[in-house]
Amino acid sequence: MTAVPPAAPRTRAVRLGARSTLTLLLVSAVGLAGFGWPLLVPPESSVAAHQEDAPWLFAALLLLLVAVTAATIAESGLGAKAVAMLGVLAAAGAALRPLGAGTAGLEPTFFLMLLAGRVLGPGFGFVLGSVTLFASALLTGGVGPWLPFQMLSLGWFTLGAGLLPRRPSGRAEVGMLAGYGFLAAFGYGTLMNLAGWPFMAGQIAVAVAPDPQAPLAVNLARFVAYCLTTSMAWDLGRALLTTVLTLTVGPAVLRALRRATRQAAFETPVTFEEPAAAKDR
16 A cells, blocks of 8 residues: 655745735636637637737747746745756656657646646746746647647646645545546646647538637537547546556655655745855965
């Protein structure tokens, strides 16, 4: 029987300050507009006439805002130890992502992001999710207008794991993480469907394509049909793999991450002492 680690004291590699929290809320608000504009823009709006241009504009804006948000969070306290941990975890996540590419949504990266966000907190989690997707895109050649949406979605996914209640411990904690991972993996897929939906106009059946002149109810029904017919199996594979990995090897990974954070002692500042010989001069 797999041993389940007890809950550990909260260890945050990055503490969100007022400015970084405000910046994160701003990018999230703009991100929600970037994802949901095909459903929210009225048919008579001039934006609806730019169905092919709007996704590119939102992608460029999101990339800039995600970069600013990550920099602001880092400025609030991303020390040398946290940078080293960020580099290791981002590299591991980027290396894991190609393993399931093209195979029914089996993406083990989400499992690692889930546990890292849980252990290291929401601020570190958002930066980690964004950096991991960016590094993965460079590694696999997946750079495109969808990249900023992916970075923001995985940032939200990992941030959400850091915001989960701290009280559950042991098996209850693992169960909570598995449940969140299942639902959030589906949420990630739905968001990415919404981001890519306008790009697919002309390439998918008219019955499931966005219609700028249609009311919200019609476009919402088209979007649901689009998700069910194009990506349900992919999203289910991602959610199931995240859940299975969390329930099976999650306890061991949680122990390893918590041990690493204790040894790193993020809240202890790094100091450099002058050599004794230099002091005597």
